[in-house]
Amino acid sequence: MGKIRSGYGFSRRDVLAMMCLSSILPAAKPALAAPTQLGFDELYGKISPLGLEFSDKVKSLDGQDVEMSGFMAPPLKAEAKFFVLTEIPMSICPFCSTDADWPDNIIVIYLDEAQTFVQPGVRIAVAGKLEVGSWTDQETGFLSRLRLRNASYWVA
Amino acid sequence: MRKLLTALAAATMLAGAADAATVYPLDRATILVGSPFDFKVEFDGVVKQEDVKVTINGEDAKSVLGADFDFVAEEKDKEGKSLGSAVILRAAKVAKAGAYKVEVSAGDETKTVTWDVFGTSATPKAKNIIFLLGDGLSVAHRTGARLMSKGMTEGKANGRLFMDDLDHMAFIGTSATNAVATDSANTMSAYMTGHKTAINALGVYADRTTDSLDDPRVENIAEAVRRLTKKSIGVVSTAEIEDATPAAVIAHTRKRGDKADIAAMFLDTKPDVILGGGSAYFLSKDVAGSKRKDDKDLIKAFKDDGYALATDKTELASAAGTNSGKILGLFHTGNMDVTLDREFLKKGTVGKFPNQPGLMDMTKVALEQLSKNPEGFFLMVEGASVDKMSHPMDWERALVETIEFDQVVGMAREFAATNPDTLIVVTGDHSHGVSIIGTIDDEKPGTEMREKVGVYADAGFPNYEDKNGDGFPDKVDVTRRLAIFANNHPDYYETFRPKMDGPFEPAIENEKKEYVANPAYKDVPGAVLREGNLPRNADTAVHAVDDVVLQATGPGAEGFKGYMEESDVYRVLADAFALGGDENM
Numbered sequence: 001m002g003k004i005r006s007g008y009g010f011s012r013r014d015v016l017a018m019m020c021l022s023s024i025l026p027a028a029k030p031a032l033a034a035p036t037q038l039g040f041d042e043l044y045g046k047i048s049p050l051g052l053e054f055s056d057k058v059k060s061l062d063g064q065d066v067e068m069s070g071f072m073a074p075p076l077k078a079e080a081k082f083f084v085l086t087e088i089p090m091s092i093c094p095f096c097s098t099d100a101d102w103p104d105n106i107i108v109i110y111l112d113e114a115q116t117f118v119q120p121g122v123r124i125a126v127a128g129k130l131e132v133g134s135w136t137d138q139e140t141g142f143l144s145r146l147r148l149r150n151a152s153y154w155v156a
Numbered sequence: 157m158r159k160l161l162t163a164l165a166a167a168t169m170l171a172g173a174a175d176a177a178t179v180y181p182l183d184r185a186t187i188l189v190g191s192p193f194d195f196k197v198e199f200d201g202v203v204k205q206e207d208v209k210v211t212i213n214g215e216d217a218k219s220v221l222g223a224d225f226d227f228v229a230e231e232k233d234k235e236g237k238s239l240g241s242a243v244i245l246r247a248a249k250v251a252k253a254g255a256y257k258v259e260v261s262a263g264d265e266t267k268t269v270t271w272d273v274f275g276t277s278a279t280p281k282a283k284n285i286i287f288l289l290g291d292g293l294s295v296a297h298r299t300g301a302r303l304m305s306k307g308m309t310e311g312k313a314n315g316r317l318f319m320d321d322l323d324h325m326a327f328i329g330t331s332a333t334n335a336v337a338t339d340s341a342n343t344m345s346a347y348m349t350g351h352k353t354a355i356n357a358l359g360v361y362a363d364r365t366t367d368s369l370d371d372p373r374v375e376n377i378a379e380a381v382r383r384l385t386k387k388s389i390g391v392v393s394t395a396e397i398e399d400a401t402p403a404a405v406i407a408h409t410r411k412r413g414d415k416a417d418i419a420a421m422f423l424d425t426k427p428d429v430i431l432g433g434g435s436a437y438f439l440s441k442d443v444a445g446s447k448r449k450d451d452k453d454l455i456k457a458f459k460d461d462g463y464a465l466a467t468d469k470t471e472l473a474s475a476a477g478t479n480s481g482k483i484l485g486l487f488h489t490g491n492m493d494v495t496l497d498r499e500f501l502k503k504g505t506v507g508k509f510p511n512q513p514g515l516m517d518m519t520k521v522a523l524e525q526l527s528k529n530p531e532g533f534f535l536m537v538e539g540a541s542v543d544k545m546s547h548p549m550d551w552e553r554a555l556v557e558t559i560e561f562d563q564v565v566g567m568a569r570e571f572a573a574t575n576p577d578t579l580i581v582v583t584g585d586h587s588h589g590v591s592i593i594g595t596i597d598d599e600k601p602g603t604e605m606r607e608k609v610g611v612y613a614d615a616g617f618p619n620y621e622d623k624n625g626d627g628f629p630d631k632v633d634v635t636r637r638l639a640i641f642a643n644n645h646p647d648y649y650e651t652f653r654p655k656m657d658g659p660f661e662p663a664i665e666n667e668k669k670e671y672v673a674n675p676a677y678k679d680v681p682g683a684v685l686r687e688g689n690l691p692r693n694a695d696t697a698v699h700a701v702d703d704v705v706l707q708a709t710g711p712g713a714e715g716f717k718g719y720m721e722e723s724d725v726y727r728v729l730a731d732a733f734a735l736g737g738d739e740n741m
Contacts, residue, residue, distance in 0.1 A: 044444075047508045049435035049467040049486045050455065052445035074665045089674060091548070091661035091695060104436075104445055104489055117667035121675040134442065145444055 396434025
């Protein structure tokens with residue numbers, strides 16, 4: 001949906017229609033050349049309080065097709081064209097409402113097609129083109145460091 | 157009856173009209189004499205500047221507050237809607253202790269509040285204060301830590317916690333200015349400023365404007381110590397150092413979530429020793445792992461200021477020998493791991509940050525460093541994860557954190573034994589809805605876990621062991637363990653067992669922003685779904701409104717007794733250091 005038109009301006013009916021449509025879509029695994037598997041524990045080579053460094057594997061896969069497995073965090077808003085993939089289901093904020101943070105190791109997934117939210121706690125697989133480096137989403141101001149572009153996902 | 161209701165309604169409306177303006181500090185505020193605070197009046201409507209009249213004890217406000225206030229013709233909300241006029245005076249001061257009646261009027265809006273401006277002992281009672289804060293520390297945590305660490309025979313504890321032998325105590329009321337309920341920001345802020353405030357606020361009264369950094373400020377203890385003494389200051393926590401509790405020592409914001417701002421506020425008072433987690437907010441945004449949205453490199457700023465930097469246990473040991481007297485230790489990008497994971501199970505994020513110091517390691521270095529100052533020190537140490545593990549109802553982790561916190565109490569008492577001019581305060585900031593009701597005995601027959609819960613005589617005694625005498629149970633997954641339950645919770649799967657694979661995450665969020673039981677625990681043998689009794693937007697168990705038990709020992713500790721508001725605790729601290737004594741005026 002992001003490629004065709006901006007995430008704004010959908011009527012409720014549009015969104016509902018897309019949701020219906022998309023509920024049919026996520027069934028099929030895309031028939032591409034086998035992407036490289038990438039695990040959450042392989043994202044960073046060096047982890048320290050002074051910062052994280054991407055692993056050699058991540059750096060070498062920049063721009064390549066990869067497949068990851070994780071959990072879909074509830075979207076920031078219904079019409080956002082991306083979602084956040086996390087290693088474990090989001091149970092954010094064991095302490096308070098105003099100061100919840102995302103975990104360090106998240107991947108932002110930009111979808112090829114609109115797809116519905118998968119119920120929480122359901123493991124999914126995502127395939128897409130890995131993009132490494134800081135980038136701020138124009139619409140939401142959301143800053144990400146790792147992304148999968150042109151992605152699609154299915155229940156693992 | 158109907159007549160009475162009408163009369164009541166009319167009376168309420170009248171009171172509303174007459175009290176339309178809001179004055180900060182609020183009615184019945186307690187203010188340390190000579191301490192700077194922001195004075196603000198918010199009028200309900202737009203008023204004329206010439207109509208505004210403020211008198212204090214019948215005198216013109218300017219003569220009492222030390223300067224004249226500014227008039228703000230109109231404050232606006234986010235949408236640009238008028239909120240009314242206001243007057244503001246930043247850093248007002250009242251020079252003499254006593255009762256003050258503040259009368260405000262403008263047109264038909266009037267408001268009267270009283271302030272208690274308090275003085276202190278003329279001479280200090282204590283040279284050092286060690287303020288030990290177990291976040292969320294409730295009675296069940298103390299009981300559970302004692303049972304787990306020391307054991308019990310025939311109804312008598314087989315040993316005592318270090319906190320069991322402090323000789324003064326008080327019950328503390330923890331409610332916020334805007335709710336009977338409470339969080340770690342407003343509670344610690346009350347301890348550290350003497351002013352109660354609203355939930356999520358630190359070192360400010362919560363005003364009506366949107367900006368979270370413009371709210372009326374009150375002085376915190378770090379500022380008072382810097383203003384009046386040459387003492388050193390230490391802030392130690394196992395949480396992110398910009399998390400609410402450590403932040404309350406130094407920060408001013410309406411929103412505890414302003415963590416990037418709070419991290420930078422450590423540079424305002426520059427505590428001599430700063431140890432904890434949360435480095436992500438010290439890193440410039442271009443560094444992976446940073447949670448800042450600007451280019452500020454706070455690590456560099458502190459290093460430029462002469463701080464020795466430590467990022468793990470080994471570096472902390474070498475930083476302890478620093479000549480500058482200043483240490484910044486940041487051992488995790490987020491909250492540090494808990495003792496059970498760090499020392500025993502190696503779960504959580506211990507794999508990523510394998511060499512984190514514990515609360516005792518950090519407190520030891522802080523005490524060594526701060527006590528080099530012949531003028532004395534103020535040290536705040538937070539056992540943060542008593543709370544952080546109680547929210548997700550991970551009781552084994554919460555109790556092991558309580559034991560670790562208690563061992564820090566032991567270190568403080570040992571320090572005070574050779575430095576008797578030290579006041580030690582041990583307290584929680586708020587409580588949790590948690591209770592121990594017996595044991596869970598795996599040996600009881602059947603597969604249904606609730607039938608293995610032993611109550612009354614069937615409870616017997618738990619079978620934890622501490623063969624190496626380190627105060628921690630050798631393992632927490634014993635066959636007859638404490639049965640501990642929260643009285644409030646989201647939907648979750650109760651497993652009746654310790655969570656050996658990492659901290660418990662009872663509920664996860666769905667697309668409607670509702671929290672549902674985390675299916676990861678569904679297939680644990682014996683797990684049962686417990687339907688929540690909290691609103692569906694509650695992610696974990698919540699704080700309780702129950703009083704907190706404060707204990708203390710040392711010079712000045714006699715000030716703690718009976719029931720006290722959380723803000724009254726500051727008065728005892730200020731008295732111990734004579735922060736409102738004549739010589740300090």
